[in-house]
Amino acid sequence: MKFILALLLTATLCFLAGLRLEWWSIAIVSFLVALLIPQKIGGAFVSGFVGVFILWATLAIWIDSRNGNMMSYKIAELFKLGGSSVLLILVTALIGGLVGGFAAMAGSSLRPLPKLRRY
């Protein structure tokens, strides 16, 4: 549940931050969300990664479909991706996801350690 919440919060807040701020605001947002919501470090990485990945992929797919692939085709040619819009969208989302994931990991690891159970 916390995972889903962190993921959705990351995606939503990154979108809002991106309206006004530099692209790397995704790192700050993912970091803060992971700091706020208790998760295991691995879980935080995945929620940050997937949150930004989904956001960037969705935005790119939406823009690309409205543009009839004209821009993505040319940029994918330029980046030697064989003119593949799909590959370019994947690369875009992957780059965003990696930044989001590692930032979330950093945020999560700053949380106080969970109390150890004593046996």
Next chain:
Amino acid sequence: MRIIPFIVSSLITIALVFALNKKWGSIPAIGKFLSPQQGFWQNAQSIDGNKNETLSFKDLRGKLSVYLDERLVPHVFAQFDEDAYFAQGYLHAKYRLFQMELQTFAAAGRISEHLGNAPGFINFDREQRRSGMVYGAENALKAIESDPVSKKVCDAYTAGVNAYINSLTESSLPVEYKLLGFKPEPWSNMKIALFLKQMSKTLAGYDNDLENTLSKPGLSFDDLMQLNKQVPDSLVPIIPKGTVFGTPGIVPVKPANADSLYFNKTDTAQVIQYSKPNPINGSNNWVVSGQKTSSGAPILCNDPHLELTFPSVWYEMQITTPNVNVYGVSFPGSPNVIIGFNDNIAWGVTNAQRDVKDYYEIQFRDESRKEYLLNGNWVSTHLKIDTIKVKGGPAIYDTVAFTVFGPVIYDRSFSKRLSNNKAIALRWTAHDESNEGLTFYKLNRAKNYDEYLDAIKTFSCPGQNIVFASKQGDIAIWQQGKFPARWYGQGMYVMPGTDSSYQWQGFIPQNENPHAHMDSGFLQSANQRPVDSTYPYFIPGNYITPRGVSIARNLSSMQGITVEDMKALQTNYYSVFAESAMAMLLKYVDRNALDAEGKKYLDIVRNWDFYTTPNSIATTVYQTWFDSLEVSIWRDEWNKDSLAMPYPAEQTLLEWINKDSAFKYVDNINTPEKETLKEVVTAALQKSIPELMEQQSAGKIEWTKHKDPTIYHLLRNSVMPFSRKIPVGGWSNVINAVTTSHGPSWRMIVQLTEPIEAYGVYPGGQDGNPSSKFYDNFVETWAEGKYYRLWFMKETENQDKRIIATLTFTKS
């Protein structure tokens, strides 16, 4: 808290953001560039999106609406002229900002500042500045600022450009800025002046004076003039033959010591230029009187030949205010319509090709460059220190000395070929204070011949053939510009800069510029020499003869001309030059001396109809053969004397051979025997066979595949996906003058009926954004030789279904 994981993941995050936010060589900052909210995705426009906008700016005076039609051509309707120019600046920036900036950076010698630390860029920048591009623009700016009308127009235009620039955010920057990683800077009237100077360089910046100087002593002055024939036999001049020219108003006097100090002086300083404009920048225009048309109204046609690029150098538009109603193409970077028509007249331009650039050898007193020798005295130079910023490197400081002749373009600090105290100064009409924009402002409003003449007579540089037709039925042409009055041979070589008698002694009076004004017949210009040999001035230039011959031949036999006929003529592939060249080649070729392959290609070209159509194989064979012949004729002499100038014009070669088959250059001076023309022509074909066979097997024997015409983006090879191949025929000496990436950059036909009937097309699109469907949507129409009917809109038609969007500007 877990210290180790925190440190590790934080470091990875910071390193990632840093690496992805930084430009690596030519690779843009990847994170920033790929971000869907900030990067290139933001430039991907919605195909069917609503383009309506309401904009408000404090600089506006009254009502202003811009209607964008289905081809994205804006029709600007304003209550005040200033508002219309504000809108023009705004629209140019909205659709073409990167192009405007890149062109003005190039003009000002600021390429290294944005494109990087490469010797090629730095030498380009230094040469631009040393040739006085900025100096010329500063003088042009003075003229603009001192004329109240020009100042008002330019101020409004600049305000419009800046209004758009100020509205940009990181995410709405044009994609080229994102790729290169810089931001637009504020626009200014100085940039308008710089843009026009770049056009002067493109069109009036070609000469071979330095190369001619390098050719001494191998080539005597008589030889040089033989190879630069001033009046070709086949010339059909712009001003009809037989026109009587009056007594010249100025008779320049050759200095008494010219033979020893100039013509026969062989130790003049030798330098080479870094960047030369394309010598085939040319154009066609013609106008036929109503007597020859089926409608009874004159028809005016124009197609300027320039480098074909994305975005195009042209931006189509209509400007309507209570004082002006004009339609045509404009230059992003400058106000007004440059080629077009209004309610009463139409006009068009071709390049005059006249040489308006001369060089002087300067003798400095010492390495400080503070003084130079003039008429036996040491005279002070004016030293200017130029700062050239370099991206990814330290700034370069370059000291340029100014002399009475002009700026010192080459000295020891810029050309290692020069000894310490020798230098070359440049005199160029583009340096002089002038206001070319005012000509277009007035032409946009001209109602008749007198107003046309008033508009053009102050136009200085680049010299243009400005063709005219009016609804009243008269037609005219002027070769207009500020042209030096030269004594015979003046300026063919670098001149002595120690003697002021070698300066230009004056300019040809404006009313003696070649011109014609009439009610019947036709007039044409296609970069040929404007006048026959009876013109009383020495006017060297980089003239091109065949297209004028072709146009004149067609027009003189035509009657009852329609717009369709003119379309066919503008896109005509017939080569008059090849027609006469083939007659010569076939006369001299010895079929029996060819091998089987040679015979095969000879038979292909023998049956050619001289149309350079896209799929013609004969055109490829002919061109390869003729190129091979030129090499056989000239290369031996050129190598022997290390001549630096290009080979003489093909027309010159053909005419000398036709006159004298034993023309002295025919013989190969490297062999003991004396070759005959027959042997040379035959061998030239035989030598081109391996290349032809290779082209054939590579599937590139058809003319368009052989020449591979392509429209490149302004950033050339670095953004090949933004370019486009165009499967067209033609050649520079053919009316449809498409070469490899150069050709008719705008085709326009205007029939001066009531209402005016106009057609036009250019190879590009109105929107410079590569993701827009308007980026290249005219290309196919243009390549197929088709046209758009130009919509000279009335504001009452603002509900017309052709309007896809309205930009409503209000005063804030």
